[in-house]
Amino acid sequence: MSGAPAGPVVEISTGGRDDIVLPFLTVRSNIVGRLVRLGATADTILKRHDYPDGVSEVLGEALALAALIGTGLKFEGRLILQTKTDGPLDFLVADFATPGSIRGYASFDKAAFSAERADKFQAAGGEAAVLGKGTLAMTIDPAGDMERYQGLVALEGVTLSEAADAYFRSSEQLPTFIRLAVARERASAGAEGDAGHVDAGLWRWRVGGIMLQHVAHEGGKSADALAAAEERGEMLGEDDDHWQRVAMLASTVEDHELVDSTLTPENLLYRLFHEEGVRVQGARAISEYCTCSRERVLGFLKGFGADELADMHEPDGNVSVTCEFCSKRYVFDPEQLE
Structure with a gap:
């Protein structure tokens, strides 16, 4: 029948809608991806720090990005995202430990995030203005005797997702799509504090994100062909019709959909990729942690x-x-x- 999906959506039990990374594969186009949804985990971390909203929002994005990349590790270890910049949010770190633990913190100029100056960041470019210019470091620290690896990418007037996208395209030669979202959800409708002011405790932080990558699969390009393409400065599948189509579908996702507690991750994937057909794999539970004692x-x-x-x-x-x-x-x- 015309317009029928190319494959099924496989429903699985995620143990809830939140605090998971859900890997998936588009059936028709064979594009791999991961969807992250953080509820209580992000809320616990961000409320504990009690940073200004502008700082919490960027740290929330960093937590989502670390979870998306970290759950792709094929070995035990850690994935550490770290920014060092000249902006008012001058230092940030999100630390992911396999199989699914995460933590993070930030350093910032308190005066720059005063109520009188906060609106200036939005007018100047939002997140990019908050971060300023500097570097984003992605460090892979495997357990055991494996060698530690670090990749660097410039942060110059871009967001975290844009910098990560640039890193994968330039350093890994992988076409990549990343979208991150952070929002606060009202814990109970109509609840207000004294004098009509909203109690901060009635709001919960929510974080979401999606990441797609066009990687080599069996039956695709040979290793020799990929190596030759890399030597020529070409990127795997950047002009591939399948990749462009799936990336276009992914770009239709709205920020509110990524953090919507009433929209399950599976239903969001179906909403985005039903024309392709999408199969989900085992969800990875994500929780906050710390190694201090x-x-x-x-x-x-x-x-x-x-x-x-x-x-x-x-x-x-x-x-x-x-x-x-x-x-x-x-x-x-x-x-x-x-």
Whole structure:
């Protein structure tokens, strides 16, 4: 029948609509992709930090991007995204550990994100203005004896998704489509705080994203052909009709669809790619984590000399350390540091 999908949508149990990365494959065109949807995981991380909205939004995107890329690792290890720029949000890191743990934090100019100046960022270019110029580093840190790898891409007037797209196209020679979205959802309709003000606790952060890549498959180009194309400076399938069609379909996704708690990931994929047919694979659960502990922090502090520790003493004589990732505060008295 004319217009019928080229393949089925395979429904699976994701254990819920949120906090997953869902890999998928378009049947007709053989394009691989992953969809991320973060609810409580992103909300916990972003609320704990309590950054200004502009910072939280970019960090939320970084969490989504790290989850999308990190779940593609074929081995145990970590994927670390890190930005260093001259913008008001001068440092950001999102750290993904296989199989599905994530954390992140940011450093920024507090004065630049005051209420009086926040609107200027939107007028100047939104996220790109917040980040400024610098670099995005993507570090793959495998477990065991495998070698650590880091790739760099310039951040110059672009968003995180645009920089990541440029990295895959230039360094990996892979046509890539990335869309990221961050929003806040009302926890309970009509609930307001005193004097009609909305209580921040009634809002939940939601993060979503989708990533497509045109990779080599069996039955496609040979390894020799791909190597020859790379030497000629050509990109795998950039002009391929299948890739262009699927990328065009993906570009129709709206930000609100990526974060909509009432729209399941499977139904969103069907909405986007029903003409292609889409098969989903096993969902990967995503949760927030931190590796800090009292023992690790104590070991770190004992690496300092007596004079350096003396400079760290607070008025009560104790030394305190706050984890940048999870905001947990550790307090030690002088005797514990001997």
